[in-house]
Amino acid sequence: xxxxxxxxxxxxxxxxxxxxxxxxxxxxxxxxxxxxxxxxxxxxxxxxxxxxxxxxxxxxxxxxxxxxxxxxxxxxxxxxxxxxxxxxxxxxxxxxxxxxxxxxxxxxxx
Amino acid sequence: xxxxxxxxxxxxxxxxxxxxxxxxxxxxxxxxxxxxxxxxxxxxxxxxxxxxxxxxxxxxxxxxxxxxxxxxxxxxxxxxxxxxxxxxxxxxxxxxxxxxxxxxxxxxxxxxxxxx
Numbered sequence: 001x002x003x004x005x006x007x008x009x010x011x012x013x014x015x016x017x018x019x020x021x022x023x024x025x026x027x028x029x030x031x032x033x034x035x036x037x038x039x040x041x042x043x044x045x046x047x048x049x050x051x052x053x054x055x056x057x058x059x060x061x062x063x064x065x066x067x068x069x070x071x072x073x074x075x076x077x078x079x080x081x082x083x084x085x086x087x088x089x090x091x092x093x094x095x096x097x098x099x100x101x102x103x104x105x106x107x108x109x110x
Numbered sequence: 111x112x113x114x115x116x117x118x119x120x121x122x123x124x125x126x127x128x129x130x131x132x133x134x135x136x137x138x139x140x141x142x143x144x145x146x147x148x149x150x151x152x153x154x155x156x157x158x159x160x161x162x163x164x165x166x167x168x169x170x171x172x173x174x175x176x177x178x179x180x181x182x183x184x185x186x187x188x189x190x191x192x193x194x195x196x197x198x199x200x201x202x203x204x205x206x207x208x209x210x211x212x213x214x215x216x217x218x219x220x221x222x223x224x225x226x
Contacts, residue, residue, distance in 0.1 A: 004153065006153075031210065031211070033213060035213070035214075035216075041218065042216050042217065042218050042219075043154070043199065043201075043214075043216040043219075044216075045213025045214060045215070046213075047213075048210075048211045048212070048213055050211060055211035056211045056212060056213060058213065091153060091154065093154075095210075098144075098156050098159065099156070099214060100156070101146070101153040101154035101155070102153050103151070103152055103153040104153055
């Protein structure tokens with residue numbers, strides 16, 4: 001069964017550094033998403049992406065964040081200058097109908 | 111804006127017990143409703159969904175009915191197993207049955223523990 005994959009599973013970075021989280025969506029899916037879950041809190045929507053551009057974004061998705069689909073298979077989330085409060089589990093999802101989620105990347109900012 | 115409220119966990123039950131996890135929502139319009147499950151170390155998996163009032167979603171013995179009058183989508187199972195131990199998330203979407211541009215709005219999740 002096709003699945004969404006994410007790498008790395010765990011990323012540790014220092015405050016102020018740039019990080020790129022990577023996702024490979026299911027191949028025939030058209031919509032792509034990033035969500036985050038801060039420990040003990042809700043899963044929160046960050047951004048949706050369709051036809052090579054952002055469709056919707058939440059107020060969390062500020063200028064520090066960007067998304068890209070560089071090569072037709074990968075879908076990346078970049079955080080330009082990480083802050084302590086960016087520490088969270090980041091989930092990628094893709095959809096052609098329902099959303100299918102990856103296993104997540106745990107980002108720890110020290 | 112949209113919001114989802116679900117019962118706080120952890121919920122601990124014995125095997126073969128009846129399960130109810132409550133979920134209520136606030137939304138403009140007519141959202142689609144979902145239950146996702148997260149097993150340890152894995153991503154969120156769609157368990158079931160309902161896209162209009164009075165629809166019943168079902169899968170793997172779990173059921174939930176879209177109740178517009180009470181804005182609820184409670185998850186039920188008649189006889190739980192140890193393998194059902196996981197975190198369960200209620201969610202809604204304004205979009206086309208969960209796809210489309212709109213992100214899902216999630217509840218905080220309910221950790222279910224089933225003891226043998």
